[in-house]
Amino acid sequence: MNVIDAVSTLNAELVRTEFPLLDQKINGRPLVYLDNAATTQKPRPVINALADYYLTYNANIHRGVHTLAEKATAAFEETRETARAFINAASVEEIIFVRGVTEAINLVASSYGLTFIEEGDEIIISALEHHSNIVPWQWVCKKRKAKLKIIPIHESGEIDIEGFCSLLTSRTKLVAIGHASNSLGTINPVKEIIRLARASGAVVLIDGAQSGAHVDIDVKDLDCDFYCLSAHKMYGPTGVGILYGRRKLLDQMPPYQGGGEMIMEVTYEHTTYNDLPYKFEAGTPGIADVVAFRFAMEFILQLGRENIFLHEQDLLRYATAKVGELPFVTLIGTASEKVGVLSFIVDDIHPFDIGQMLDARGIAVRTGHHCTQPLMKTLGINGTVRASFAVYNTKSEVDELVDGLRRIIPILRP
């Protein structure tokens, strides 16, 4: 797809009307919500689905024999099928509901990692990773006396593929990498990384926290072993996510948590486990949230992922040009392929001060290290200001951001 020539047919102003929260004032000014990499706002169908569940068919799932339980179970499983189709997984058994990407990675680290990683083995992550794709692997490496290796990045915030190749060895058992960077926006060449890693015999996990709402995802085409998504970054509820796992691997992995739902039979002496995907879904899940997540995925599909991508690319190009030309501003992360994330620093001004002053003007951005402290250290900075875009953002909101920066930078400069 040539993003320069292609034009989104999406009408962001119309899309906004589906998001009631956006229609409010913060500190006397219209809200400009540019913190979508942290969490997205929720469209009416998602909010209505949550209310409808609690108003009309709340019941525990899978075990009940009554009508409400049947209805709740059907709605819950419908989301699983929608998720399967959303990422083009082979079967619903490969879709595990979790609390989000963090839990998905912890599940794989705890179950797959502690079972199959041995002393002297290697796990590879990149220098762009969120803490949630670092810490669980550190734990595995510490417990198994394995080695954690870091793929270097170029100054632009792009992965050094040659550097990655040089890290791959016969002891590399797992590669865990983000599809897109939450701090810089870089879209990583995951298909190439997966191909190289799998050719060397490694299993690959993709952290899709920053890609789920923004780019097309096809796990068959990617040929990854695990793919993780968080619903709340995809216009869905908080506390829900998906772990996709290749069935062959999921079958070999021990359960992550013990409890109800995940068992086949329990005696005091022994427990046999349920089939996939329930083996990994101990306890009562966030049923309403899972049910409503389906409406978030359908919302994305109805708008069209290519449309959304093109719209956000348009905003990113516009914002990059406008913010990039401001005096004292340095853009951080200039990869050629990015999701709608614009990170920047301003000479002699702490990002926190920028964020607070923008908030006074009703503009919500994120400031700080964005849970990527090692990346910030690599870049030699303490943090950035991050504006991140979603389908409902408009160029006039980018103008508000730029006007805000023009006003506050002289106030904050020493």
Next chain:
Amino acid sequence: MTIDQIQDEIVDEFAALNGDVEQIMCHIVGLGRSLPAMPAIYKVDHNLIRGCHSKVWLAAAERTNLMHFFADSDTIISKGLVCLLLRVFNGQDRNDILNTDLYFIKRNHLGRFVGTKRSNGFYAMIDQIKYSVIDRPGASPEVITSIL
């Protein structure tokens, strides 16, 4: 001035800004610029109050039963906030400090800064001031004399 007289003064000062959040922020920035430089001897990791976004250093010294505080931050807004706290507490009796109700925060609509501990450490600054009154870190009398 008593602590409450100073708080009332601050309340009046902010009231003149008519609740305009941007003006309030600019005022806090101005206060941050007015914060006296912290003696280098106190700007050490031991005196660092760790917040999620900003670094704040705060140190206490006592002379003739009155408390004196010194602070700095890497963000101008945190400097402004700690400046307000120092204005209220500097030169005050330790018992008065411990028994103070910091009503100026609520009346000046500064609650947004104390709403979350992770946001900027304003709560932590207050906690640290009170903690330092209860269990004052030792500073040599010569250093205190040279500063005061």
